[in-house]
Amino acid sequence: MEGNVLIIGLGLIGGSLALCIKDEHPEAAIIGFDVNHKELRLAKTLGVIDEMSMTLEQGAEKADLIILSTPVTQTEKILEILNNADLKSNVIITDTGSTKEQIMEASMPLKAKGLRFIGGHPMAGSHKSGVTAAKKILFENAFYMLTPLDGGDDHDIEILKKWLKGTRAKFLIVRPEEHDELTGMISHFPHVIAASLVHQAKGSSRDHPYLRRLAAGGFRDITRIASSNPVMWKDITLQNKKVLMDIMVKWKVEMEEVISMISDNDSERIYNYFNEAKIFRDELPVLEKGAIPAFYDLYIDVPDYPGVISEVTAYLAEERISLTNIRILETREDLYGVLVISFQTMEDREKAAECLKEKTDYDLFLE
């Protein structure tokens, strides 16, 4: 497709969308705007955008598609600015915010002016922020929720999907309230819980100096999302307050039940509690990308000698297998350490396992 695409907010999501759109529509001009001029210049230097717009209005006035990929509170303010700008009459405006009801509400004045806004939320990402973390394959196979306004035109949705085809995501049309209930449960609430687990561990670390080292493995993994951007999560929490409060009240009741079964030494209820959770969790789809993206980890039992990491990464580099993270678990005191390498896709992890099986005799474990 040809035309001008303005991306407002060139962080992880805006930058990744810019790459996807350019890949699929090389003739489109990708214009970027960001309040953080350093990030904007970086986006241009990295080739993520074609052109910088030094004011929001300048870019907006010539755009055929406007994507708002800013923290959700900012998105509401930008919708207000766009409402007073001189936009093309056929422009399509969308956003990427993690919450939808309040944003859809904020888009009503645009609708009243005859402009077209379709809410959007690509359900993939990471705890990293900024344009340097942007990548073209971020949304591949992920769900991409669209929340058109009541009475929205199907033709506009088709145009937007065409623009976003390069994401290789699976589009789902949902009502804004349903979106917020779903994401509240499977994404926003887990972020609150992850942060609270970390707070408790921090408190406990004052009495137990070993805690930090012991938390390096599983605990660090299950609380990965507590390393997300606090500004973004403050905004999401406040915008999805109603849903989150409801979930947290239910959670308190559930914790009371857990306290009671443990204090009563009720082994049957405790067993059932864990067992029912295991059954539901084991049945969740493995190959789908959910709201909280999975990272595919490969555990490698390596001897503890200098140079072992570069040896392993050199084998992977020879096969051109890219990894997203690498670390050593320091929980063990013996001669062997566990090297954990994370990959973006399950295929990359399989290729890496094959490669290391062939070139080393280290024991490998997949999660």
Ligand SMILES: NC(=O)C1=CN([C@@H]2O[C@H](COP(=O)(O)OP(=O)(O)OC[C@H]3O[C@@H](n4cnc5c(N)ncnc54)[C@H](O)[C@@H]3O)[C@@H](O)[C@H]2O)C=CC1
């Ligand atoms: N990080 C994630 O994994 C996901 C985030 N989202 C949503 O996408 C949006 C963007 O998130 P990220 O890209 O992760 O954030 P980010 O922090 O990487 O990037 C946000 C960018 O917006 C810019 N910005 C802030 N206020 C602005 C304003 N008033 N005008 C112009 N630029 C402004 C910032 O300078 C920054 O460069 C958020 O609404 C978030 O809820 C959606 C899916 C996944």
Ligand SMILES: O=C(O)C(=O)Cc1ccc(O)cc1
């Ligand atoms: O893996 C993580 O850190 C995430 O939870 C990514 C994420 C963040 C926000 C969203 O609205 C959707 C996905």
